[in-house]
Amino acid sequence: xxxxxxxxxxxxxxxxxxxxxxxxxxxxxxxxxxxxxxxxxxxxxxxxxxxxxxxxxxxxxxxxxxxxxxxxxxxxxxxxxxxxxxxxxxxxxxxxxxxxxxxxxxxxxxxxxxxxxxxxxxxxxxxxxxxxxxxxxxxxxxxxxxxxxxxxxxxxxxxxxxxxxxxxxxxxxxxxxxxxxxxxxxxxxxxxxxxxxxxxxxxxxxxxxxxxxxxxxxxxxxxxxxxxxxxxxxxxxxxxxxxxxxxxxxxxxxxxxxxxxxxxxxxxxxxxxxxxxxxxxxxxxxxxxxxxxxxxxxxxxxxxxxxxxxxxxxxxxxxxxxxxxxxxxxxxxxxxxxxxxxxxxxxxxxxxxxxxxxxxxxxxxxxxxxxxxxxxxxxxxxxxxxxxxxxxxxxxxxxxxxxxxxxxxxxxxxxxxxxxxxxxxxxxxxxxxxxxxxxxxxxxxxxxxxxxxxxxxxxxxxxxxxxxxxxxxxxxxxxxxxxxxxxxxxxxxxxxxxxxxxxxxxxxxxxxxxxxxxxxxxxxxxxxxxxxxxxxx
Numbered sequence: 001x002x003x004x005x006x007x008x009x010x011x012x013x014x015x016x017x018x019x020x021x022x023x024x025x026x027x028x029x030x031x032x033x034x035x036x037x038x039x040x041x042x043x044x045x046x047x048x049x050x051x052x053x054x055x056x057x058x059x060x061x062x063x064x065x066x067x068x069x070x071x072x073x074x075x076x077x078x079x080x081x082x083x084x085x086x087x088x089x090x091x092x093x094x095x096x097x098x099x100x101x102x103x104x105x106x107x108x109x110x111x112x113x114x115x116x117x118x119x120x121x122x123x124x125x126x127x128x129x130x131x132x133x134x135x136x137x138x139x140x141x142x143x144x145x146x147x148x149x150x151x152x153x154x155x156x157x158x159x160x161x162x163x164x165x166x167x168x169x170x171x172x173x174x175x176x177x178x179x180x181x182x183x184x185x186x187x188x189x190x191x192x193x194x195x196x197x198x199x200x201x202x203x204x205x206x207x208x209x210x211x212x213x214x215x216x217x218x219x220x221x222x223x224x225x226x227x228x229x230x231x232x233x234x235x236x237x238x239x240x241x242x243x244x245x246x247x248x249x250x251x252x253x254x255x256x257x258x259x260x261x262x263x264x265x266x267x268x269x270x271x272x273x274x275x276x277x278x279x280x281x282x283x284x285x286x287x288x289x290x291x292x293x294x295x296x297x298x299x300x301x302x303x304x305x306x307x308x309x310x311x312x313x314x315x316x317x318x319x320x321x322x323x324x325x326x327x328x329x330x331x332x333x334x335x336x337x338x339x340x341x342x343x344x345x346x347x348x349x350x351x352x353x354x355x356x357x358x359x360x361x362x363x364x365x366x367x368x369x370x371x372x373x374x375x376x377x378x379x380x381x382x383x384x385x386x387x388x389x390x391x392x393x394x395x396x397x398x399x400x401x402x403x404x405x406x407x408x409x410x411x412x413x414x415x416x417x418x419x420x421x422x423x424x425x426x427x428x429x430x431x432x433x434x435x436x437x438x439x440x441x442x443x444x445x446x447x448x449x450x451x452x453x454x455x456x457x458x459x460x461x462x463x464x465x466x467x468x469x470x471x472x473x474x475x476x477x478x479x480x481x482x483x484x485x486x487x488x489x490x491x492x493x494x495x496x497x498x499x500x501x502x503x504x505x506x507x508x509x510x511x512x513x514x515x516x517x518x519x520x521x522x523x524x525x526x527x528x529x530x531x532x533x534x535x536x537x
Contacts, residue, residue, distance in 0.1 A: 039247060042079055044098040046128065047465050047478050049380075050116055051092070053149040053225035056411075057474050058092030061119045066094055067437045068298050070113035070127075071234065075099040093476060095465055104130040106349065109391075113233065113300040120145055122154070122213055122248050124202075124227040125300030129391040135465060135481040139380050143225040145211060151219025153178045153185060154248075156211040165254060167203025167262075169194045177214040177247065185270035185325065186214035186247040195262030196253050203262075206254020208453045215246040217273055217304040217340075221373045227337055228295050230376050231346070233434035234302050238348070240394040241302075241406050242278045242376070244290050244340035251335055260334050267332055267530055269340060270325040271310070276372040278342050286312045292330055295337035306330070320349045342396075347423035350390030355381060355403065358414070358431030359411075359439055359490040361468065363478040364406045370398040370418065382489075405435060409473055437490040442519045444485045449524070460485030469498040476500060493517075516536065 050064065052059045067086045068076045077083050077097050087094055104110040110130040117123045126140040145154040156179050162170050172192050174182035188210070190196075196204045216222045227248065230241045247269050251258040275284045288310040293302045308328040332338065355363070365388060367377040377399075381388060399422065403415040412432045448456045462484050467476035468491075479489045491497065496513040512521060 016501065042077075042081070042097040042231050042463065043100045043133045043519045044102070044104060044110065044130060045079070045463070045465060045481065046096055046098065046112075046130070047135065047137045047480060048094045048126070048128075049092060049097075049137070049139045049476075050089070050094070050115060050118075051139060051475075052121075052147075053143045053152075053221055054147050054153075056141075057141060058476065059118060059121065059144075060090060060092055061121070062090065063491055064089050064092065064094075064116065067115045067117075067298070068112055069115055069301075070313055072098070072102065073112055075102050075110070076112070082384065089502075091476075091507065093478075093502050095223065098130065104114045106131045112141070113392065115298065115300045116140055116142060117297075118142060120261070122225070122227060123297040124231070125226065125297075127229060127231045127392070129298075137380060137382060137478045140229075140379075141225045143215075143222075145213065146537045147495050148213075149221035149225055150217075151216035151222025152213065154211060154213035154362040155179055155184070156209065158207055158209045163196065163205055163208060164522060165205055165268050165382070167195045167197065167205055167253075169196065169208075175210040175212050175249075175251075175298040176324055177212040183252040184212075184214075185216070186212050187266075187268045188212060188249055188251075189266040189268070190261075191263070191265065193263065194265060196251075197260040197262065199259040201260060204253035204258060206256075208253050210249065210251040212509065213248040214270070215243075215248075216272070217243045217245050217275060218374055219373075223375050227297065228300055228302065232302055232343065233382075234304070234339075234343075238346065238392050240343040240344045240346040240376075240392060241339075242344060242394075244271045244275055244284070244342070246337070247509070248337045249335055256375060258335050264333050266329055267338055268327050269308075269338070270327055270328045271340065273324040273326060276374075278344065281334070281371070282283065284310055286310050286326075291342045291343060293339045293341055294332075294334075297337055301340070304343075305332070305338075322505065337431065344394045346392040346394050347498055348392060350393030350422045351419070352426040353388040353390070353401070354426065354428045355386035355388070355420075356428050356430045358433060358435070359437045360407060360414075360431070360435060361437070362405075362407050363414075364404040364411065366402045366404065367399040367419075367422075368399060372459045375394065380383045380478075385480070385535075390422055395423045396421055401429065403431060407437075407470060407473070407477060408435075437492050438517055439488060440491045440493075440514055440517050441486065442521060444482075444487070444521045444523060447522055447524045464501050467500045467502070469500070471496060471498075496518075 050059050065088050098110050113125050115125040121142040121144055124142050128138050143152050148154050169190050174189040177186040178184035190206040232239050232241050236305040276285050277288055289307050291307050292305045296306050306329050310326050322467050365379050365380040398420045401419050404411045405414050415431045446459050450456045461482050464482045468479050470478050491514050498509055498511050500509045
């Protein structure tokens with residue numbers, strides 16, 4: 001829910017795709033050659049980084065797929081101006097653009113739901129709000145089912161011989177979120193006689209394979225990978241969630257996805273006993289009511305399905321791995337992701353947080369509620385673009401905001417402050433801690449050659465996204481967008497950085513040792529494969 005008006009500059013790879021560029025003439029003071037600015041002709045560019053919630057590294061499975069949904073999901077194009085409804089990446093980084101005919105403004109923002117799926121990861125989505133042309137960066141964390149983050153448990157089990165030829169379950173079966181079933185925090189129980197159906201209502205036969213995944217509502221890593229996030233789109237209204245627990249259930253019969261049941265099945269979810277009820281301001285108590293929601297992993301939308309009642313402590317309160325939980329139970333007739341949440345009113349446009357002081361190339365901002373100390377928001381800040389604009393923030397909820405330096409590993413908290421109302425007055429968030437970095441400004445020039453090796457032309461790259469990677473860091477960090485061949489960001493002198501750009505899935509890297517605060521770099525078409533040299537035309 002953060003839109004960032006990127007003013008950063010870039011230094012490399014802008015010469016990948018000649019079909020995307022326009023030119024304007026600038027006098028070249030060197031060699032009497034005409035120096036041009038070659039521009040990626042996109043008005044609004046979006047960068048999405050996709051992280052593993054447990055390792056905090058960019059995920060790199062065989063393929064990550066992003067589907068564009070929401071109000072403006074039909075207005076997405078590639079950087080080469082091809083309309084798309086979905087895109088893939090193998091790097092964990094995806095760049096795309098908004099149709100050039102769509103100009104976002106604060107009164108008419110572009111709203112996109114990016115639904116992300118990847119092999120061995122639990123599907124999730126991120127709400128993207130854009131209020132001005134330029135570049136914006138966003139991120140999402142996914143939970144890997146085989147290496148779950150703290151607070152997430154996920155178990156897959158297969159059962160054979162329990163479905164007859166008519167699709168009827170011949171005996172009661174239960175699937176658990178943990179192999180140690182006595183400590184499992186989520187279950188689904190299918191009674192005998194239930195018919196398992198596909199999306200069209202056809203009965204299914206074969207082996208049942210089910211994965212049950214549980215997300216603890218009080219653990220930070222679990223909450224960071226919470227599918228859909230806490231900015232909520234119900235299809236009717238938008239608001240904010242305070243969660244009491246979440247369970248993702250994926251089931252196939254004979255290799256086909258189950259989406260409907262011929263009769264109701266039972267889902268049981270654990271809720272920590274000391275969880276704070278936002279409606280009462282007190283710890284959860286017997287007879288408290290918690291709304292039940294289903295999540296459509298294909299559209300990223302939530303739908304209210306009813307309510308659950310917290311049982312009496314003497315009845316269903318259990319101790320699981322030394323912690324006390326209530327077990328709430330509900331009946332469902334279709335398969336989805338299921339969530340226990342209180343829906344809160346939210347302001348469409350929240351406060352602006354202006355980060356001041358310090359020199360950091362990349363920061364993470366987190367927010368946790370003062371009332372219960374539970375984290376519910378995480379966003380990213382590029383070093384020189386210090387403005388964080390919140391959207392659909394909960395009203396009248398005091399929070400502790402934290403800033404973390406993620407240019408180092410492990411990340412370090414460098415500042416915190418209390419904000420009493422995310423829908424109130426804008427705030428300045430100062431950083432007083434120093435990290436030894438300095439602001440570095442670089443100028444990049446691309447050189448084109450004739451067939452005889454003489455210099456044909458020079459140009460400044462413009463309007464391309466740039467990433468940087470420290471030699472001690474596995475991750476790329478997004479630091480901005482090229483503006484007429486220049487980049488300004490915070491770096492450490494004496495370090496050999498790797499700079500890179502992704503254009504429609506293609507990556508170009510360049511290593512450079514930064515030795516002073518003003519540097520000049522020259523890139524030659526002779527350094528790149530033949531298929532990339534047409535940028536010189």
